[in-house]
Amino acid sequence: MKPLLAGNDMGLMSEVGVPGVVDPGAELVVAAHKLGAKVKPLVGPVxxxxxxxxxxxxxxxxxxxxxxxxxxxxxxxxxxxxxxxxxxxxxxxxxxxxxxxxxx
Structure with a gap:
């Protein structure tokens, strides 16, 4: 999360098509929210x-x-x-x- 804290934009890609849905990426999204980061979902084919x-x-x-x-x-x-x-x-x-x- 250091790059995020430094003000950089970050992205999360998932094989599932939706990070956070039955995906360990959910933990990163929760961590980003706790840091006060803006989370913007971009959905691929699910x-x-x-x-x-x-x-x-x-x-x-x-x-x-x-x-x-x-x-x-x-x-x-x-x-x-x-x-x-x-x-x-x-x-x-x-x-x-x-x-x-x-x-x-």
Missing amino acids: SILLGLMARELNGQRFAFQGYLPQGTRERTAKLKLLEAESKKLQQTQLWIETPYRTPC
Whole structure:
């Protein structure tokens, strides 16, 4: 954060397309706010929203759940809970995954 404190503009790029959404960049944004820096978001293509727009899913009511648990039992339980919630609330459930977390 030294360059920011010295008055320099800084940028944060993310593979996700939106720094801070399921992204460790969120910690940098919080730190910048604590220093009183102006934070200006510039959004790139977000795979989660692009996927929602391309499917026949409810884009008016959805919940982003982040990552699912990695353990088989925990993941199955969470998916059952999300399915029930989706039916009850008529809500699309979105989550993200990466090949680095997916068991082979």
